[in-house]
Amino acid sequence: MDAEYGEVYRELFEKHWWWRSRSELIVEKLRQLQPADGWKQILDVGCGDGLFFDRLAEFGDIEGVEPSAELVHSGNPHRDRIYVCPFDDSFRPGKKYSLILMLDVLEHLEDPVGALRHALELLAPEGTVIVTVPAFMALWTNHDVLNHHLTRYTKGSFREVAQRSGLDIQEARYFYHWTFPAKLATRAVEQTLHTKPEAPKIPAKWLNQVLFWLSRLEQTTLSTLPVPFGSSLMIVGRQGKSA
Numbered sequence: 001m002d003a004e005y006g007e008v009y010r011e012l013f014e015k016h017w018w019w020r021s022r023s024e025l026i027v028e029k030l031r032q033l034q035p036a037d038g039w040k041q042i043l044d045v046g047c048g049d050g051l052f053f054d055r056l057a058e059f060g061d062i063e064g065v066e067p068s069a070e071l072v073h074s075g076n077p078h079r080d081r082i083y084v085c086p087f088d089d090s091f092r093p094g095k096k097y098s099l100i101l102m103l104d105v106l107e108h109l110e111d112p113v114g115a116l117r118h119a120l121e122l123l124a125p126e127g128t129v130i131v132t133v134p135a136f137m138a139l140w141t142n143h144d145v146l147n148h149h150l151t152r153y154t155k156g157s158f159r160e161v162a163q164r165s166g167l168d169i170q171e172a173r174y175f176y177h178w179t180f181p182a183k184l185a186t187r188a189v190e191q192t193l194h195t196k197p198e199a200p201k202i203p204a205k206w207l208n209q210v211l212f213w214l215s216r217l218e219q220t221t222l223s224t225l226p227v228p229f230g231s232s233l234m235i236v237g238r239q240g241k242s243a
Contacts, residue, residue, distance in 0.1 A: 008199055009071070013051045016200065017208050018176075021215035023055060025175060025234070026103065026130065028219075030059050033128060033236065039099040045087050045119065046105035050078035060099065065091060087115055096124035102131045106161070107149045116165035120239045129167060131235040133158065135174055139183040139231055142190055142197035153233055168240040174230025175223045178214065183231050 013019045039060040044052060047064025048071045056062045065083040066072050072084050085091055100119045106112040119129055134144065134152040144152065153161075155172050162169050189195070202208055223230070 010049065010051060012200060012202065013048075015208070016202050017212035017215060021212050021219065022103075022132070022232070023052065024216060025219045025223075026052075026101075026132070027055055027058075029130065029234070029236070030056075030099075034059060035098075039097075039128075041095060041097045041124070042099045043093075043097040043101070043119075043122065045100060045102045045115075046108075047082060049073055049076050050082055052101075052103070053078045053081070056101075063093070063097075087118065089114075089118060091118070093122070095122075096127070097122055098124045098127040100127070100129045102129065104132050104134065106131060107133050107144075107151055107153070108147070110150065112161050113164045116161060116167055120166050123239050125239075127238065129235075129237045131158075131237070133233050133235075135230055135233040136180075139180065139187065141183060141187050142195060143200070146197040146199065155233065158233060158235060162235070162237060166240045167235075167237040169235055169237045171234075171236040173223060173234050174227055174232065175219055175234060176215065176231040177222050177227050177229060178218055179231040180229050 013023075042056055042060045042062045044050075044056060044062060044064040047053070047066050048068075049066075050064055050072075053062050053064065063081045063083070064078075065085065065087050067084070067086045069084050072079065072082055076082070083091065083093065100123055102116070102119060106115060109115050116129075116131075123129060134149065136154060137152050140149075140152060151157075155174075158172070159169065161167075203211065
């Protein structure tokens with residue numbers, strides 16, 4: 001993550017319509033999938049400063065792993081539940097997790113197959129993995145550059161990663177359908193004007209709320225259907241039989 005972006009990330013996560021509506025989508029999905037006895041142990045991979053921990057605490061005991069030490073503040077009340085280290089074979093917490101979240105993580109990694117395979121190694125039997133990633137390389141903009149993304153996915157390209165890692169996909173759905181044409185237009189403008197990446201800003205309060213509710217309306221209607229496009233992709237999976 002770009003350093004300037006990292007400095008404002010907390011405010012974006014808490015206030016910006018995109019992060020807020022994504023959080024609501026994930027919480028809604030967790031409530032749908034939650035086992036009768038809960039998930040017990042939960043791991044949030046790429047958790048940053050544990051900004052999602054308070055919401056995840058509803059579902060079980062939450063821990064996180066974050067490779068970027070500059071994103072984890074010493075005064076964070078969740079600091080003792082965050083492992084600050086790379087998420088690779090060296091990460092051995094000595095326990096299994098019944099729910100593992102990788103929310104907009106894999107697009108940053110040179111070895112997404114290895115990371116997903118390692119997540120499955122840490123997954124308890126019958127456990128669940130939830131992944132979100134940005135979708136469609138046609139939507140590549142300065143936002144991807146700012147965030148040090150390496151790729152954007154489609155259902156097809158992610159299926160290849162899943163097969164190689166041993167993930168059995170239970171559900172795959174695009175979301176943020178309405179932003180698809182908006183991002184296409186943004187890319188065209190950026191390529192024409194050669195604009196430089198800038199950290200996103202929170203829109204005016206009224207507009208921020210309108211975009212939040214537009215996204216939430218879409219998530220509870222269109223996103224429940226097999227719409228073949230969107231600017232993000234969500235995957236729900238489990239460990240494959242041969243993994």
